[in-house]
Amino acid sequence: MNKILILSADAGFGHRSAAIAIQEALRIEYSDTVYVEIINPLENKLAPAILRDSQTDYDKWVREVPELYRFGYQASDGVVTSIIMERVLTVLLFDVMKNVIKEFNPQVIVTTYPLYQAPLIAVLNAMQIKIPVITVFTDLSTLHRIWFNSDVDICVVPNDTVKEMAISYGVESEKIFVCGIPVRPIIAKYDQSKQQYRKELGWTENKITILAVGSKRVEHFGEILNILNHSGFDLQLVIVTGKDEELFKEMNENEWHQTSKIYEFVEDMPKFMKASDVIISKAGGLIVTESLACGLPLILIDVIPGQETGNAEFVLEHHAGIWVKNREDFLVDFCHLLLNDYFELNQMQINAKSIGDPYAAIKIAEKIIFSIQNPPNSINKPKEGLLKILDFLEKNPIH
Secondary structure, three states, X not given: OEEXXXXXXXXXXXXXXXXXXXXXXXXXXXXXXXXXXXXXXXHOOOOOHHHHHHHHHHHHHHHHOHHXXXXXXXXXOOHHHHHHHHHHHHHHHHHHHHHHHHHHOOOEEEEOOHHHHHHHHHHHHHHOOOOOEEEEOOXXXXXXHHHXXXXXXXXXXXXXXXXXXXXXXXXXXXXXXEOOOOOOHHHHHOOOOHHHXXXXXXXXXXXXXXXXXXXXXXXXXXXXXXXHHOOOOOEEEEEEOOOOHHHHHHHHHOOOOOEEEEEOOOOOHHHHHHOOOEEEEEOOHHHHHHHHHOOOOEEEEEOOOOHHHHHHHHHHHOOOEEEOOOHHHHHHHHHHHHHHHHHHHHHHHHHHHHHOOOOHHHHHHHHHHHHHHOOOOOOOOOOOOHHHHHHHHHHOOOO
16 A cells, blocks of 8 residues: 655645645545545644744735735745745754654655745655655746755646746756646536536526635625626626635625525535636635636636736736726726627636646646656755754754
8 A cells, every 4th residue: 555645734725725636636546555644744743833823824914914925925035045944944844744754654745835845855865765755836827936846856837837937946857747736636527518507506597607706805805796796787696705604694684686696615616616607716726726627717806916926827828817906997807708799708718728627636646656656766965054954953853
């Protein structure tokens, strides 16, 4: 039985969702030969509180002080600052990674979170063991330099643009696997018509259907729903409030002039996407990738500075959606989607389907199995300056 360890984190939803998609793909394709476990090292008892708390603080920072978050992101995205970050992370997470590896004893390690790579490689070097390390990227374009670690064995990137970034940051081209961001394999099994899925869900079958996914934390979400409600267009609104109980209550108390369906949370989001004509959402890597895999164009209304900017730009570049920054822009752009018998909307649906990949997780699962069957021949020599740190950490464990 091959033991596969997937390391993830809970800073946002995308990292863990990518991990779950890969886990599902491995279990579907190789159920009799693999044991797969997802672990969040930041929840380990040895993890420093400052890193553990960073997961819950992430959303607060990007919402309450976005300009400061943008400044911190950009300031740390340089060569020198990235090296410093890697050294600090190695010190802070060395014992955590060592503990996780000893406890699980995997044949391969997959990480969907960028902060783990440097300490992980350092521990493997210190322990002098050969375990393939695979990094799976979870955003589409603008990515922090710390994602690009040249010592990993396989670097799974979403597209050729990120491949070129990886090469420019020193990752060898033969280590790079262009595959897309992993989404749940079940998406590929949804092959019926929109009308059939709408019927199954109890929706009106013959109206333009807008899926709106958000919460009170998503900027402009309520305003835009109010515009659609009073627009006079013949629409069907499907609203998912993402476990936001307060917003869910408000939506149900609202006086709707459009056909509307309101959900606090849904388990089968791919089905909702397949039943819709367009989605209104923030520009998170997960929801953008799942939407494209379902051939669903996006109206992006909230973009976190840094990594989500690239997601929005990727959608715009491929004409698979629009990015609106205020309610006036939204009304103008939305009207254009409905002109000429929905020509613009139909074209965006075609474009979204052409760049989405519902099979990405399956392809990554195949690559993981390949890495087990073809393990690295040698252990990477630690970079200059790291040897003393490793020696110190071995002699002085940090608890």
